[in-house]
Amino acid sequence: MVSDCIFCRIVAGEIPADVVTSGERVIAFRDLNPQAPTHVLVIPREHHETVGALAAEDPKALADVVTVAAEVAAEESGGSYRLVVNTGAAAGQTVGHVHAHVLGGRSLGWPPG
Numbered sequence: 067m068v069s070d071c072i073f074c075r076i077v078a079g080e081i082p083a084d085v086v087t088s089g090e091r092v093i094a095f096r097d098l099n100p101q102a103p104t105h106v107l108v109i110p111r112e113h114h115e116t117v118g119a120l121a122a123e124d125p126k127a128l129a130d131v132v133t134v135a136a137e138v139a140a141e142e143s144g145g146s147y148r149l150v151v152n153t154g155a156a157a158g159q160t161v162g163h164v165h166a167h168v169l170g171g172r173s174l175g176w177p178p179g
């Protein structure tokens with residue numbers, strides 16, 4: 067656990083979150099500032115900064131992130147969804163604990179901003 071990481075603190079139960087599902091390697095909770103009717107963040111329990119680091123260091127956890135994202139989308143948005151992993155400040159990553167945004171429940175424009 068990284069003590070100043072907000073998502074590590076959610077995993078540890080130190081900060082409340084609206085948890086959608088929780089498993090051995092990942093948890094999913096609703097984004098505080100939703101951008102779509104379904105906006106859920108899926109994260110590994112262990113701290114990895116980026117999706118590339120997660121793939122290299124714990125590929126099973128990355129597979130679980132994608133599987134849980136698909137399950138959430140199937141449950142909440144009929145299986146049509148966008149899976150976004152912002153990586154690096156210029157791409158909009160504001161929390162340095164890798165997280166996949168599951169967005170769905172409305173039409174989503176392309177290209178993204």
Ligand code: AMP
Nearest residue numbers: 072083096097098099152158159160161
């Ligand atoms: P990103 O900009 O890709 O790093 O995404 C970070 C996301 O985390 C944003 O969409 C925030 O709204 C969301 N967020 C930040 N703090 C919390 C929190 N305590 N609970 C739920 N979502 C959060």
